[in-house]
Amino acid sequence: MIRVQAEDFDIGAELSRMTAGRSDIGGLASFVGLVREVTEEGALKAMTLEHYPGMTEKRLGEIEAEALSRWPLSASLIIHRYGRLLPGERIVLVATAASHRQAALESCQFLIDWLKTKAPFWKLEETAAGGQWVAARDTDDHAAERWRKS
Amino acid sequence: MKLLYFAWLRGKLGKPGEDLTPPAYVTNVGELLDWLETVSPAHKAALADRRAVRVAVNQDYAAADHPVRPGDEIALFPPVTGG
Numbered sequence: 001m002i003r004v005q006a007e008d009f010d011i012g013a014e015l016s017r018m019t020a021g022r023s024d025i026g027g028l029a030s031f032v033g034l035v036r037e038v039t040e041e042g043a044l045k046a047m048t049l050e051h052y053p054g055m056t057e058k059r060l061g062e063i064e065a066e067a068l069s070r071w072p073l074s075a076s077l078i079i080h081r082y083g084r085l086l087p088g089e090r091i092v093l094v095a096t097a098a099s100h101r102q103a104a105l106e107s108c109q110f111l112i113d114w115l116k117t118k119a120p121f122w123k124l125e126e127t128a129a130g131g132q133w134v135a136a137r138d139t140d141d142h143a144a145e146r147w148r149k150s
Numbered sequence: 151m152k153l154l155y156f157a158w159l160r161g162k163l164g165k166p167g168e169d170l171t172p173p174a175y176v177t178n179v180g181e182l183l184d185w186l187e188t189v190s191p192a193h194k195a196a197l198a199d200r201r202a203v204r205v206a207v208n209q210d211y212a213a214a215d216h217p218v219r220p221g222d223e224i225a226l227f228p229p230v231t232g233g
Contacts, residue, residue, distance in 0.1 A: 050156060117230065120230050122227065122228065122232075133158045133228065136228070
């Protein structure tokens, strides 16, 4: 399931909902991305996430479908927020459930790695120096690249 | 043709998008960017570093040789930084 929203989410409630009423799930993996206060430009005041309504949901759906084709998952969830967020606030939740831990853990990492390089979101950091768009990182490209099928 | 601009491209162009009608010889993404550079000094400045500009046609990533047609939704944006 894909959700792109301005509102915060409740991690416990979301994870509980994924497994509610099910007895086939043996492992549930999750990743939560948060706004960090420390940046290269100094202390962060806020971070604004911009997205491309329509394409963002479409790409996230494709990324989720790719995970479902690679691993035997019982359930998957991506929640990504947009708008102005303060340090410490949650940005993204990725969760995957499977019969066994390996599929859940691997697919969770795959989803966040691919999401960072393929889903249309952009971060604007606000510091005392003003606003600065975050540049894409080579390390994120490398993280995504290792999931490429050879 | 509906153009959409995101992140610093929107900032440099001073608007979130615009409706433009390129000349008939513009048939793909590369030709569209070449023509867009001639629209105004702001467009030229925004497109100065082509490697920093990604393009989507009708919400799918598109390379320079991807065709563009009247009525398409073309988005220009920097490399993505979500998550």
